[in-house]
Amino acid sequence: MKALIVEQVAGRNEMKPGEYPDPKAKEGEVLVKIEATALNRADLMQKEGKYPPPKGVTPILGLEMAGTVEKLGSKVKGVSVGDRVCGLLPGGGYAEYSTIRADHVLKIPETFSFEEAAAVPEVYLTAYQAAIWLGKLAKSETILIHAGASGVGTAAIQLVRELRKARIITTTGSGLKCELTASLGSDLCINYNDENFGLSIQDTFGENCVNVIIDFVGSPYWEKNMNVLAMDGRVVYLSFLGGTKVKEMNLSPILRKRLTIMGSTLRNRSDEYKSELVAAFKKDTETLFEKEKLKPIIDSVFDWKDVEAAHDRMKNNLNAGKIILNGM
């Protein structure tokens, strides 16, 4: 099959199309002809050699895909040849074909294109895991979603709005992005280039008012996060894009507010964990995609030949929502 392979070109890692062995569906797996895939920040890191794939996983980039089931492995239940499906992959999305466990598959609603479906798995499962599973956000609580206009951010806003009816605060880096998060249901949106989010939240909703934080930023936000958290508050870290070193960190809020601070990634979780997460997600979201209550925000769709331009768009933080690559 065709696949995009990372090669060194003039001292820079670039993706080039090449030939790669066809994957085969093992027991419990299905073979999918990929019609669209979506970019994730992990792809950029992996391309630079900074985020190697887990043991036993293909070196081909791509953590999610949408396509058509072409073959079934043995003992597959609930998925048929011809089904339009999307799903999370540990790697291998930038290719013509991929295998995936049948219990990791999400069926694509009829109203969704493959491009839209490719934007679903990573962001919605990550946001669901962070806000609902790990953050245990309850009704009438308040959630602070950093990078609110990102793929995971926009998915988190929608999920929280539909599943928890909690108060939603978002931070983003521009007025346009703030408009986007507000239109999705964010009650307060803070442009971090103009305002100190800690003070803005305190001024609007009072001190110690945030029950759950989803953070991608890390050290620059540590202290402000600690300050806005309520008693029994929870922080879920999904990445540390702003850095990992905190100077003069003060531990005392952890005890004084009985905080829980968690780090989580999805990619290197066990198959069983992912199956449980997918099952819980399906049960909770059921018809919400069909009814377009949950609708991925697509930033742009690129042809696979323009993969480097797509990567540059993400690298320069120009996207609001997901960047999609059409199938090879």
Next chain:
Amino acid sequence: MKALIVEQVAGRNEMKPGEYPDPKAKEGEVLVKIEATALNRADLMQKEGKYPPPKGVTPILGLEMAGTVEKLGSKVKGVSVGDRVCGLLPGGGYAEYSTIRADHVLKIPETFSFEEAAAVPEVYLTAYQAAIWLGKLAKSETILIHAGASGVGTAAIQLVRELRKARIITTTGSGLKCELTASLGSDLCINYNDENFGLSIQDTFGENCVNVIIDFVGSPYWEKNMNVLAMDGRVVYLSFLGGTKVKEMNLSPILRKRLTIMGSTLRNRSDEYKSELVAAFKKDTETLFEKEKLKPIIDSVFDWKDVEAAHDRMKNNLNAGKIILNGM
């Protein structure tokens, strides 16, 4: 009733006996004649004015007691007049009488004296909450218990030994204390005055081998804790006796190892939380106290008139196990 009241004497806060209004058992509560109470570090802090009691709670010190039920409030189930009981208090243990919710009460086994029973509630409920409820220690996992010879430390060793059969590592500050924790079932005991616990653990059991840490120390142990934790490791902070400021904190293990870092105190939890904790604890430990599988380590028993000497003993870290005060 008689009670010990904090007074300023020559610029120092001391406890003096005085008269205090008798407490009255409200709905769901029982009145207990206190026969013994036990010291907690929080008492020392409260005496210094650094740990004020939660809203609505008596200013009398004392977070636990053992005694005899003297009166029942309305709607009390499962507790009778004359029962020998012990339990956790939000305050008021250094007194002749206290009220307590009937569902916060633990029955005293026949083989236990009041002095032994007074040593049970705070340390066993705290250790149970940290290792089992919050730490979610599983069979065949490894737990690191700092301050292993402390009241909570010794209770945690016993509980883990009986309920989880996990590998137990402890740190203490002397060879004698190490002998104590080893005799209780600690598989590796490290004297932190002689050894770097991070290196000792790594040398003995390998890198990234600790699943749960119970820590009372804080900043001096932060980095070493992060280093020894395994994937999906959990840290439960119960106090920060060694300080709260970390000069150069590196957040990256939180994400790389998918850690969960929690702070927890028992005193200011809701009544419902405490009821659930007590019920779960009773169910899990059932006959273990009667069979002396769980047996509080008593350091020393003081007459209430010698309360200041008892406090000095704790302040100077001379105790291994609980310090008990006899009833007034």
